[in-house]
Amino acid sequence: MSAHGRTIGDHAGTAGVMALCLGLSVGVQCALLASPLLTMHVFDGVLQSRNDDTLLALTVGFVLMVSLGGLLRYLRARLVATATESAGMRLQSGALGASVRGAMAGDRARGLAALGDVSEVRRMLGGAVASDLLDLLTVPAAIAFLFLLHPIYGWTAVGGCVLLALLGALADRTTRALVRSAMSEQARSTAALTGRLRGRDMLHGLGMLRATLQRWRPEGQRAIELGDAAQRRARAIQGLASFTGLMLQMVMVTIGAWLVARQEASTGSLLAATMLAGMAAAPVSRVVATWRDWAFGVAAWRRLTGFIATNAPPPWLPHDAEAPAGLHVANLTVTTPDGTRTLVRALDLAVAPGSVLGVRGPNGAGKSTLLRALLGICAVRDGERRLDGHDLRMPGLRNAAVGYLPQGAQLLHGSVLDNIRRFGDGDAASAVAAARRVGAHDAIGRLPRGYDTPAGSQSGLSGGQRQLVALARAFHGAPRLLVLDEPEAGLDAASIALLHAAVANARDAGAVIILVTHDPAEWAGLATEWLDLAADGAWHLTPAAKAGDRP
Template identity: 35%
Template sequence: MHFGRKKLAKPLENKDARPALDVQSVIREARYTFVRGLGWAGVMSGFINVLQLTVPLFMLQVHDRVINSQSTDTLILLLVIAIAAIILFGILDFLRALVFQEMAKSLLRRVNLPAISAAMRVALEKGSLHGTQVLRDLSDLRNFINGSTIGAPLEALWSPIFLLVMFALHPYYGIAGLVAVLILIGFSLLGDLLVRQVTKEGTDANLRNIGDIGATVSNAEAIEAMGMMPALAMRWRREQIHASELLDVGNMRSKGMYSMTRTVRFGMQIVILAMGAYLVIIGETTPGAMIGGTVIMGRLLLPFDNVTRDWRAWVGAISAWKRIRSMLEETQSEREIKPTPRSEGPLLVDNLVYAVPGSNVPVLRGVSFELFPGEILGVVGPSAAGKSTLSRLLVGAAKPTSGGVYLNGHNAYLWERGSFGDMVGYLPQSVSLLNGTIRDNISRMRDSNPRKVINAARAAGVHEMIGRLPLGYDTPIGAGRHTLSGGQQQRIALARALYGWPRLLVLDEPNANLDAEGEASLIRAVRQAADSGAMVVLIAHRQSIMQYAHKLLVMQDGRVKQFGERTDIIRNMSNEGDGIKNIPVIAHKQESGGAA
């Protein structure tokens, strides 16, 4: 044992450290993928738009050439050409859909992993609602690219083709088409000005309401037991009505603008038909040109009509991408990607300061101590002393404001997560098991070695309990599956923390839900881990387990009040009349393999 060491070891600088993720590179690649795919789709849209002239041109030729010449050969030739053009149109339209699908798949493949990592980081700092938002944005973006909405602006870009054909039929046709297009573009811009802000406010209010409901549902038992549901329902109802009213205003304005654009489109088709009839009467055009011009006018205005209708979808997709990009940039990882070999060494906490993001009041203030292999450290102190925050920083789940946590000289926060997880076991205060089998949970969702899983379960004292479950280690747990008691969940979570015999074991209130048998198993596991050379950090209010600690860290108001040998600390605190004097003073016996 190394109980007498007071000098803090100097942290090592890892020269191989480099960013775990080049976010700017990911963003550039995603943007390049999107632009390249959009370029190919745009080229195909040009050919598709040209081929869409097949129907009006076929009608024009039939009226002006076939009917006048009474030639069936000409009719058959025109029919063959038209059918071939329509078939080619269908093929290109299908290929364009495949391009959009590949764009969505490629974008998701490039951004998915960093987005999930960013979501986890944001969930740790701001809560699960903010963390899951980026995943919803990814899904919305994928659905947008896969849908038909994305193609409308591409077709609108090729509208000059139809304008040129209309000018070729007659200048009046072209002027009428140009005026109609400008009117529809004006309606689109006006609609965006009227809808953008109110829709954003309604969406934000709706997301806040959903977050409030989701956070409250987790306390359903207390709500039901204390009759809080009527009051909560009224509050939710008010918030939902407010959000719904904002969204309804936006929808009403959007639908109003869409109705106006459709009115203009149908009205302009009537105008162009009447104009064509007049031009036929005065002999300036033919009946075929009149019919063809009317059909082309409808096709010219259709993409602008669709753009007006789907403008909000484009704005929503752009907003989703901005949120994704912003989150990736804000959470750009500083952690290493190079795995660090498993090693043994002390745990050094050096002048650790932590303040919640957005707050100027630190939760931890200059915490420093050192722990050596084989030692058990008990962390005690009143509520809100910063004990749980310290545990999160020890395992790299939060970024220190200043100072650092070093395990064998390596920064715990910057350590590559996979190899760091092999070194550390963590049992948080709020125990949560993941959807999956008990085997999956104990093995940390890895392809596990059954022997390691059973060894961890035996160490935690849950092997026999698991054997009594319906499917043993293959029993599925989680939402809607086999329900475990609080004590069973805590002991399985302890087995997960012990899996692979980590070098650092951080346990936050590990005996909170345990009975006498469970606490005895916990004590055996802690002592066995220390005997194997692991460093154990225990945070507990129930003081009985603290008699097995070698050292004590007394915290108050985020600071270290005292740190040292357990017996020395208890003696000092007893003299000062502190409540910690109730911790039993039991001398440790030396056993083979480490301290008992």
């Protein structure tokens, strides 16, 4: 199904669920309103006529209506829970994708904060907020009923509900700015702490943990203080709101007694009016009471949707059937992630299947960033990059046809086997074959749990072992494009020799290979062409036969 079709389907499904929730809520309101109606009949009819049969019939009716109301309320709660759960999941997957894209563009902190925002929105959706909102339907129904009993009852209830709504607005007005600063301060301090704690070896190795935490403490403290201040103000107003709800019922009793004394209303209507006033005020009080969840949740939702829209996946170019086989790069301009400096200007490149392009240049010239730009995992100012005519930014294409070895291996939480087969369902044999291809199989065999050894950041793998596992992951599935960032880093001489053989085999099998190296002599026998990057964005291509000629 197309993305567009899915969107229409989603909207139709959401509209259907909302209509059903509304229908169930109307049913709940009818059942609720039956109680004051029956109470009025008991007082005004049965107490006068002393008819036991009528009393029994009214009691049965009352029990039935209350049970029906309970059942409908239960069904609505289930429906709301399912709908909010799936909305939360959709939001989470959108936020995850946007966080990864944001991190690629150099904004890791915002990505982390977005995941915090997802929790905030889910807390709002998962709480009683949706049910409270639907219960607001009771307010007009109860007030209409009160007007039928006597206009004074109706106007008193309107006055009480307006007062409650004003208190809600006051809570919003007096705490909104505080809540906003508390939330952004919290997001900033969490991101700052996470960033500081990432380099755990260095923090402990240089005894810097204490100083780092001390520097962070004022930021964390400020976020907590702002949050507490907002909570305190909101709680004071909530207290006022519950008091107003009680007052409304008491005022209703007094007005009812006055109307009964003037024979303008019956005793039964007094009781019904008191119950109805409580029913009208309760949902408004609850909305005021859960205001904090609302305010935080809605603010988080606004930030999230903005963040997801800013980090939306780029529109992919259509397949170019005319394009020659291999990697084609046209007019690609790569900048630093923050966009302040051009690293590679207007690069044109054609690497045929069965070729090895070596990339070299001084530290910081932009070699790693260029590889990321080729794979479409960092923003570029201009240009296209295609593999066999397909836009390389398509994640499906990269998963199926690309092998990538980033700088620093970057193994993920999971076993060595999981990492090599990229967390897919592929059989273990394919992972073992990839490990054999790059000469990693024996090294993995010597690990305490072999292919089941944990490989994430907390694992005990050495730098070289991590590099071998990452190489096996890159070569897994015989990719058509291999992008290797300093593949020889951390490897001993024997492993480097096996790596050369793996690259030669992949080249002979028709793969396109791009590799960054600081040791061009190491790859002199394999590279078919060299791309030299200068510090000012200039670049130069040299056929391997003339590899010694630097620009």
